[in-house]
Amino acid sequence: PDDVGIIAVEAYFPSQYVDQSELEIFDGVSTGKYTIGLGQDKMGFCSDREDINSLCLTVVQKLMQNYDISYESIGRLEVGTETIIDKSKSTKTVLMQLFEECGNTNIEGIDTTNACYGGTAALFNALAWVESSAWDGRYALVVAGDIAVYATGNARPTGGAGSVAMLIGPNAPLVIERGLRGTHMQHVYDFFKPDLSSEFPVVDGKLSIQCYLSALDKCYQRYATKAETQMVKDKETGPFSLGHFDAMFFHSPYCKLVQKSFARLMLNDFLRDSNADTTENGIFSGLEAYRDLKLEDTYFDRTVEKTFMACSKATFEKKVKPSLLLANQIGNMYTPSVYGGLVSYIAQNSVADIAGKRVGLFSYGSGLASSLYSIKFSEDTAPGSKLSKLSEVLSDVTVRLDSRKKIAPKIFADTMKLRQDTHHLANYTPVGCIDDLFPGTWYLTHVDEMHRRQYLCT
Ligand code: ACO
Numbered sequence: 001p002d003d004v005g006i007i008a009v010e011a012y013f014p015s016q017y018v019d020q021s022e023l024e025i026f027d028g029v030s031t032g033k034y035t036i037g038l039g040q041d042k043m044g045f046c047s048d049r050e051d052i053n054s055l056c057l058t059v060v061q062k063l064m065q066n067y068d069i070s071y072e073s074i075g076r077l078e079v080g081t082e083t084i085i086d087k088s089k090s091t092k093t094v095l096m097q098l099f100e101e102c103g104n105t106n107i108e109g110i111d112t113t114n115a116c117y118g119g120t121a122a123l124f125n126a127l128a129w130v131e132s133s134a135w136d137g138r139y140a141l142v143v144a145g146d147i148a149v150y151a152t153g154n155a156r157p158t159g160g161a162g163s164v165a166m167l168i169g170p171n172a173p174l175v176i177e178r179g180l181r182g183t184h185m186q187h188v189y190d191f192f193k194p195d196l197s198s199e200f201p202v203v204d205g206k207l208s209i210q211c212y213l214s215a216l217d218k219c220y221q222r223y224a225t226k227a228e229t230q231m232v233k234d235k236e237t238g239p240f241s242l243g244h245f246d247a248m249f250f251h252s253p254y255c256k257l258v259q260k261s262f263a264r265l266m267l268n269d270f271l272r273d274s275n276a277d278t279t280e281n282g283i284f285s286g287l288e289a290y291r292d293l294k295l296e297d298t299y300f301d302r303t304v305e306k307t308f309m310a311c312s313k314a315t316f317e318k319k320v321k322p323s324l325l326l327a328n329q330i331g332n333m334y335t336p337s338v339y340g341g342l343v344s345y346i347a348q349n350s351v352a353d354i355a356g357k358r359v360g361l362f363s364y365g366s367g368l369a370s371s372l373y374s375i376k377f378s379e380d381t382a383p384g385s386k387l388s389k390l391s392e393v394l395s396d397v398t399v400r401l402d403s404r405k406k407i408a409p410k411i412f413a414d415t416m417k418l419r420q421d422t423h424h425l426a427n428y429t430p431v432g433c434i435d436d437l438f439p440g441t442w443y444l445t446h447v448d449e450m451h452r453r454q455y456l457c458t
Helices: 020-027 033-037 052-066 091-099 118-130 205-233 255-272 302-319 321-330 337-347 386-394 397-402 409-422
Strands: 005-012 016-019 042-044 074-080 139-148 160-169 174-185 247-250 358-365 369-377 442-447 453-457
Touching: 005 052, 005 337, 005 386, 016 020, 016 409, 020 033, 020 042, 020 409, 042 160, 042 321, 052 091, 052 139, 052 160, 052 442, 052 453, 074 091, 074 118, 091 139, 118 139, 118 160, 118 337, 118 358, 118 369, 160 321, 160 337, 174 205, 205 255, 205 358, 205 369, 247 255, 247 321, 247 337, 255 302, 255 321, 302 321, 321 337, 321 397, 337 358, 337 386, 337 397
Parallel strands: 074 139, 247 358
Antiparallel strands: 005 160, 005 174, 016 042, 139 160, 174 369, 358 369, 442 453
């Protein structure tokens, strides 16, 4: 099949948030640490009414309804998540209850886990299925969802929660470019969840940042090398550079790291290009002194960071910032984070603005697994086209974000404590209010004595 890629996208996030400037005061940190230092304005969070199953039920149902897709037309369903509430039963099997009414049980795929990378692994599996001999002509559905919560302390403001669902098939308006993937995987303990009774990870914050940045370097170099091979075939002149992307979406642990990451790609471009223009009007004007830098010496080099942040600022504003809306307003959703970038970009541009664009995506999951790949947007802006439909459906994202309820930091902290105390309890009935949930939200009604979970939809 041709033009395999993403046909439809839907996003779900909780209807409540805590304001990061209020959290700075509540946590007793200096003003600006979370909002300016990390670049985060609001953080979405769930009460005890929502878990990974409900987040995924909600987003799948929403996608099927809003794009008018029949449940019979799905032949594969994959979930990427690191929010584990059962060591055996997958969230995918819980989602099968949505398919009961139509009787479709002939659906491959289960859950995939490695920190924030599971959604990308699920997407790659779905693409491979559509391109394989096992494909039967139906769509694949990829779901990425997580509840990101940290113990009290410096990582807590980098939480978030949400889910994204994507319909995969041929003749897609968002085509995943073939032969262009850069991947880096490595054994490292930067962020992991060894305590199976807790929702909280163990984090080595500084190491996780270094791992993220070095994975980005490696993925970008591998992507660029492959892109240059294609460019030679197409008789285009190289080298490959950020100029070949109209936008770039990143996994966003917090927005400031994404801005630093984009600056880092500019540094990569500079070091990869022996003819980099350092003349007065060139983009690398005045940077000759950095010619002999070694990337691995620069992860925490303030001077290099500042220089390349300044040199990439205008391009960052244009090519990256529009994709950080959900990341800034919800926080790190883990597996859906980079796909929240896609949702933000579509939601904040007109269909004419996104048509024909080429976009790079960097997905990172601690531990670690990472890939950089690219999407080419269709040029078809006609009313009723698949691209127009995407744009139409996602146009309500900003409205939904603005209609959320602000919760005081004290109540947020109490809710985190309640989740911690009741996590994994059997015979538990959640106490969180259901009145404030968005319409169409699935929520937990009861966990019985055998830990079986029951849900209803608002
Ligand atoms: N005004 C403006 N900026 C401030 C202020 C202030 N009042 N106070 C601090 N800052 C700046 C700091 O200078 C720092 O900037 P820098 O990143 O340019 O150095 C930034 O705010 C953060 O302050 P730190 O003191 O470095 O923050 P801390 O070490 O307390 O925590 C961290 C940050 C490590 C990211 C923590 O939140 C964490 O562990 N998060 C989870 C791990 C994570 O997200 N890792 C990323 C990749 S892995 C993944 O996706 C899970």
